[in-house]
Amino acid sequence: EVQLVDSGGGLVQPGGSLRLSCAASGFTYSNYWMSWIRQAPGKGLEWVAKASPDGRDKYYVDSVKGRFTLSRDNAKNLLYLQMDSLRGDDTAFYYCVRSADAAYDYWGRGTRVTVSS
Amino acid sequence: DFVMTQSPLSLPVTPGEPASISCRSSQSLLHDGNNFLSWYLQKPGKSPQLLIYFASNRASGVPDRFSGSGSGTDFTLKISRVEAEDVGVYYCMQALHPSITFGQGTRLEIK
Numbered sequence: 001e002v003q004l005v006d007s008g009g010g011l012v013q014p015g016g017s018l019r020l021s022c023a024a025s026g027f028t029y030s031n032y033w034m035s036w037i038r039q040a041p042g043k044g045l046e047w048v049a050k051a052s053p054d055g056r057d058k059y060y061v062d063s064v065k066g067r068f069t070l071s072r073d074n075a076k077n078l079l080y081l082q083m084d085s086l087r088g089d090d091t092a093f094y095y096c097v098r099s100a101d102a103a104y105d106y107w108g109r110g111t112r113v114t115v116s117s
Numbered sequence: 118d119f120v121m122t123q124s125p126l127s128l129p130v131t132p133g134e135p136a137s138i139s140c141r142s143s144q145s146l147l148h149d150g151n152n153f154l155s156w157y158l159q160k161p162g163k164s165p166q167l168l169i170y171f172a173s174n175r176a177s178g179v180p181d182r183f184s185g186s187g188s189g190t191d192f193t194l195k196i197s198r199v200e201a202e203d204v205g206v207y208y209c210m211q212a213l214h215p216s217i218t219f220g221q222g223t224r225l226e227i228k
Contacts, residue, residue, distance in 0.1 A: 045157075
C-alpha cells in the first residue's frame with residue numbers, strides 16, 4: 001500500500017524556518033517525481049515545488065524561489081522541504097504528493113504550517 | 118503561466134441528477150497526443166484525491182459515473198448521477214508547464 005506521511009509543521013514567527021519531511025512507502029520511491037502542494041486556510045490548492053526521481057531537477061513556484069529548498073533522500077525514501085524566511089502568506093496545510101502520468105495520484109494527510117508572531 | 122479557469126464556482130445539485138464542471142486553460146495542454154489535464158476532488162476535511170488523468174482516464178477506484186472529456190484548452194468533468202458522497206471541491210490541474218497550476222475550485226453541494 002502506498003503511503004505518504006508528511007510531518008514537521010508547526011507555529012513559527014515571520015522570518016523563521018521549518019523543515020517539512022515526507023516518508024514514503026509501498027512503492028519504488030526513486031522512480032517517481034515528488035512534489036509539495038499547499039492550501040492556505042479556506043483557499044484553493046497551490047503547487048509549491050517538485051523534484052525529479054534522481055533529485056537533480058527541481059522546480060519552484062515563483063513566490064518561494066530563493067526561500068524554500070526541496071531535497072530527497074532516495075536511500076531512505078524521504079522528501080524534504082526546507083522553508084526559510086517564512087512569511088504570513090506561507091501559512092497553509094502542506095501536502096506531500098506523488099506524481100504519475102502527469103497527475104498526483106497519492107497525497108499525504110498534510111502538515112499545518114502557521115507563520116505568526 | 119498557464120492560467121486555469123473553472124466554472125461554475127458553486128454547483129448545487131439534486132441527488133440523482135447530472136453535474137458538469139468546465140475547466141479552461143490559457144494555453145493548449147495537448148502534447149504528444151496527451152492532454153496534461155487532471156481532475157481532483159477534495160472532500161470536506163480530507164486530502165484531495167485524483168479522479169481523472171490525461172483529461173479522460175479514470176483513476177483506480179473512481180466510480181464510472183465520473184467522466185472527463187475535452188482537448189486543447191477546454192475540458193469538462195461530468196458526473197452522470199450525483200450522490201451525497203460527491204460533495205466537496207473539484208479542481209482541475211495542468212501539468213504541461215513545469216510550473217503546475219490549479220483551477221480555483223468548484224464547490225459541489227447537495228440541494
